[in-house]
Amino acid sequence: xxxxxxxxxxxxxxxxxxxxxxxxxxxxxxxxxxxxxxxxxxxxxxxxxxxxxxxxxxxxxxxxxxxxxxxxxxxxxxxxx
Amino acid sequence: xxxxxxxxxxxxxxxxxxxxxxxxxxxxxxxxxxxxxxxxxxxxxxxxxxxxxxxxxxxxxxxxxxxxxxxxxxxxxxxxxxxxxxxxxxxxxxxxxxxxxxxxxxxxxxxxxxxxxxxxxxxxxxxxxxxxxxxxxxxxxxxxxxxxxxxxxxxxxxxxxxxxxxxxxxxxxxxxxxxxxxxxxxxxxxxxxxxxxxxxxxxxxxxxxxxxxxxxxxxxxxxxxxxxxxxxxxxxxxxxxxxxxxxxxxxxxxxxxxxxxxxxxxxxxxxxxxxxxxxxxxxxxxxxxxxxxxxxxxxxxxxxxxxxxxxxxxxxxxxxxxxxxxxxxxxxxxxxxxxxxxxxxxxxxxxxxxxxxxxxxxxxxxxxxxxxxxxxxxxxxxxxxxxxxxxxxxxxxxxxxxxxxxxxxxxxxxxxxxxxxxxxxxxxxxxxxxxxxxxxxxxxxxxxxxxxxxxxxxxxxxxxxxxxxxxxxxxxxxxxxxxxxxxxxxxxxxxxxxxxxxxxxxxxxxxxxxxxxxxxxxxxxxxxxxxxxxxxxxxxxxxxxxxxxxxxxxxxxxxxxxxxxxxxxxxxxxxxxxxxxxxxxxxxxxxxxxxxxxxxxxxxxxxxxxxxxxxxxxxxxxxxxxxxxxxxxxxxxxxxxxxxxxxxxxxxxxxxxxxxxxxxxxx
Numbered sequence: 001x002x003x004x005x006x007x008x009x010x011x012x013x014x015x016x017x018x019x020x021x022x023x024x025x026x027x028x029x030x031x032x033x034x035x036x037x038x039x040x041x042x043x044x045x046x047x048x049x050x051x052x053x054x055x056x057x058x059x060x061x062x063x064x065x066x067x068x069x070x071x072x073x074x075x076x077x078x079x080x081x
Numbered sequence: 082x083x084x085x086x087x088x089x090x091x092x093x094x095x096x097x098x099x100x101x102x103x104x105x106x107x108x109x110x111x112x113x114x115x116x117x118x119x120x121x122x123x124x125x126x127x128x129x130x131x132x133x134x135x136x137x138x139x140x141x142x143x144x145x146x147x148x149x150x151x152x153x154x155x156x157x158x159x160x161x162x163x164x165x166x167x168x169x170x171x172x173x174x175x176x177x178x179x180x181x182x183x184x185x186x187x188x189x190x191x192x193x194x195x196x197x198x199x200x201x202x203x204x205x206x207x208x209x210x211x212x213x214x215x216x217x218x219x220x221x222x223x224x225x226x227x228x229x230x231x232x233x234x235x236x237x238x239x240x241x242x243x244x245x246x247x248x249x250x251x252x253x254x255x256x257x258x259x260x261x262x263x264x265x266x267x268x269x270x271x272x273x274x275x276x277x278x279x280x281x282x283x284x285x286x287x288x289x290x291x292x293x294x295x296x297x298x299x300x301x302x303x304x305x306x307x308x309x310x311x312x313x314x315x316x317x318x319x320x321x322x323x324x325x326x327x328x329x330x331x332x333x334x335x336x337x338x339x340x341x342x343x344x345x346x347x348x349x350x351x352x353x354x355x356x357x358x359x360x361x362x363x364x365x366x367x368x369x370x371x372x373x374x375x376x377x378x379x380x381x382x383x384x385x386x387x388x389x390x391x392x393x394x395x396x397x398x399x400x401x402x403x404x405x406x407x408x409x410x411x412x413x414x415x416x417x418x419x420x421x422x423x424x425x426x427x428x429x430x431x432x433x434x435x436x437x438x439x440x441x442x443x444x445x446x447x448x449x450x451x452x453x454x455x456x457x458x459x460x461x462x463x464x465x466x467x468x469x470x471x472x473x474x475x476x477x478x479x480x481x482x483x484x485x486x487x488x489x490x491x492x493x494x495x496x497x498x499x500x501x502x503x504x505x506x507x508x509x510x511x512x513x514x515x516x517x518x519x520x521x522x523x524x525x526x527x528x529x530x531x532x533x534x535x536x537x538x539x540x541x542x543x544x545x546x547x548x549x550x551x552x553x554x555x556x557x558x559x560x561x562x563x564x565x566x567x568x569x570x571x572x573x574x575x576x577x578x579x580x581x582x583x584x585x586x587x588x589x590x591x592x593x594x595x596x597x598x599x600x601x602x603x604x605x606x607x608x609x610x611x612x613x614x615x616x617x618x619x620x621x622x623x624x625x626x627x628x629x630x631x632x633x634x635x636x637x638x639x640x641x642x643x644x645x646x647x648x649x650x651x652x653x654x655x656x657x658x659x660x661x662x663x664x665x666x667x668x669x670x671x672x673x674x675x676x677x678x679x680x681x682x683x684x685x686x687x688x689x690x691x692x693x694x695x696x697x698x699x700x701x702x703x704x705x706x707x708x709x710x711x712x713x714x715x716x717x718x719x720x721x722x723x724x725x726x727x728x729x730x731x732x733x734x735x736x737x738x739x740x741x742x743x744x745x746x747x748x
Contacts, residue, residue, distance in 0.1 A: 001085070001088050004092075005092055008092065008096070008125045008129075011121060011125065012096065012099070012118055012121045012122045012125055013118060014118075014121070015114045015115075015117035015118040015121065016114055016115065016118050018114050019114075020112055020114060021112065021113040021114055030198075031280075034281075034285070038346055038347065038349075041346065041347065042347045042493070044573075045347070045493055045576075046493065048550070048553075048573070048576070049492040049493065051549075051553040052546075052549035052550060052553060053500060053503060053504065053549065054490065054491070054492040054496065054500060054504060055492040055495075055496075055497075055500065056497050056499065056500055059492070059494075059495055059497060063494055063495070
């Protein structure tokens with residue numbers, strides 16, 4: 001049991017002997033990709049809502065234009081990286 | 082062997098405590114090597130808990146009565162399967178299962194979080210390690226499964242015979258998968274709040290984990306209802322028992338979250354609310370374990386006699402303090418970026434649905450803790466009983482059912498009245514026709530007929546959802562109806578998976594309404610050869626028999642069932658008397674069809690060979706069980722990973738409209 005405990009302790013503490021490394025932060029790119037996915041999902045819902053008659057063409061046009069503007073802003077920022 | 086088990090748990094506790102400190106330190110210093118060490122400590126703790134679990138399983142399988150736990154839950158006459166399922170049949174074993182499942186979840190969560198949000202790894206490790214430490218502390222102090230007896234008995238007491246059933250073998254672990262699974266969303270949200278760099282508070286990463294926990298809780302409740310129905314022999318499946326309520330409360334809160342998180346995903350709204358729901362769901366999972374494990378439900382006195390309750394309450398208070406404290410700290414940052422565009426939209430329906438789910442959870446909480454509070458304050462436990470729950474929860478449930486039909490008909494952001502009229506016409510007509518038809522046909526009580534009308538309305542909305550989607554797909558792509566349906570569901574898994582879950586819930590609702598409102602029963606004392614009629618059935622009693630099986634003397638009522646002149650075959654209703662433990666169980670004679678269940682209980686017998694039978698006809702019971710299967714299908718579809726969108730976009734030249742540049746490929 002003592003050997004088992006010592007082996008476990010060595011294994012657990014081994015990473016601490018490596019040089020200090022800064023932890024990975026969420027990059028801005030990941031945040032932008034998430035926003036892109038969210039807009040994509042919203043647009044898909046919007047399209048489905050219009051196609052199945054839940055949303056009028058006029059409402060669809062207004063709402064889709066807003067999402068597209070947001071999407072373009074996100075994609076421009078992604079492209080700029 | 083017991084020493085190995087004890088050592089493994091002690092070492093696991095030391096490692097979990099180390100991981101807690103290392104995780105917090107890594108989060109503060111943002112040092113990857115410390116986080117890696119914390120992760121390894123959790124991995125080693127999981128391995129050691131696995132060793133402890135293996136030791137306990139071997140002790141149960143070999144009937145090592147030197148362990149008090151084994152002596153209390155295993156007996157020589159008990160089948161091996163139930164010797165092994167005794168692992169979670171008692172308090173100490175079930176706490177070990179909690180710790181083991183949590184470790185498995187922790188390792189899986191660290192893996193996915195490392196991929197999705199590496200900055201959250203230290204926090205997730207710390208919160209999971211803190212929760213593990215709590216359970217390991219219990220397992221190494223007040224609830225050790227490896228406590229030994231100096232004078233082991235030659236035979237154990239065995240489990241309560243009511244637990245010797247396949248449904249009971251899977252009910253607790255499934256429920257545990259749900260309870261414990263709520264730790265991961267809590268850990269992710271706490272980690273995100275602590276690190277401060279995540280506007281969504283980690284809620285969007287936590288969503289999938291919470292969905293899984295919700296599904297496990299759903300199945301656990303469903304298995305429990307099935308066990309209650311076939312084993313307890315009272316003819317019912319739900320009794321507002323505090324132990325059942327303990328699992329229902331986090332389920333209700335998790336269901337609210339599954340709806341409200343969609344608003345956060347699409348509109349970046351309700352982040353604060355979702356954070357509160359994740360913390361509440363976790364708190365209720367600990368509270369549920371406290372209720373079922375502390376003895377507080379049987380009496381406040383047994384609670385005070387056992388130290389377990391105090392441990393649980395302290396940990397619960399600490400967890401809520403940490404969760405709500407972090408939320409309060411980041412409160413301003415979690416402010417919604419948008420507001421509701423219109424009162425009539427799917428978002429507003431979801432908000433209302435959340436209010437109803439939370440009100441139902443609060444009512445169940447109040448009814449469940451009332452006896453405890455009344456005993457603590459007045460010295461006498463006052464049980465509110467099923468009438469309280471029925472009066473409060475049933476109207477809320479009907480409101481939720483109505484919203485289940487209304488919500489999908491509303492568009493996101495804004496539903497125009499003109500379109501709404503068209504959307505509601507067919508489902509509304511289906512509901513009205515069904516209600517009028519049922520009332521006209523003399524279906525009473527009227528409340529049940531109206532509830533079925535509501536179900537018809539919801540069923541029509543779900544059918545319409547699929548029909549419209551298929552029609553649009555066929556118009557665009559010229560596919561066959563079956564192909565279009567399959568492609569529609571697979572391409573929009575979350576949306577249509579959710580609709581299928583709604584269909585499952587609808588079947589469940591129909592089953593509950595039918596079996597509650599139209600059940601009939603009678604008591605009949607019969608001599609051999611005599612029969613009794615109930616509904617369209619005639620049950621003939623053919624005499625008594627007895628046999629000894631599995632340590633029990635079984636008295637068997639032999640029956641023959643007829644529907645009109647049609648012979649439906651022979652059935653048996655049994656009472657099993659466990660001579661050693663003085664317990665008795667019931668095996669009912671059960672014939673199930675989609676229309677109704679004939680359910681016969683052997684209630685008593687006399688020396689001259691007569692039997693007293695309790696006969697029940699429970700309509701639409703099979704719908705409840707079918708609802709669980711459909712819910713499973715929908716949940717699996719909704720949980721399947723989505724393909725990441727790869728939109729085609731053309732960035733327009735200055736002055737050119739962006740319209741049409743985006744192609745999300747919706748259908």
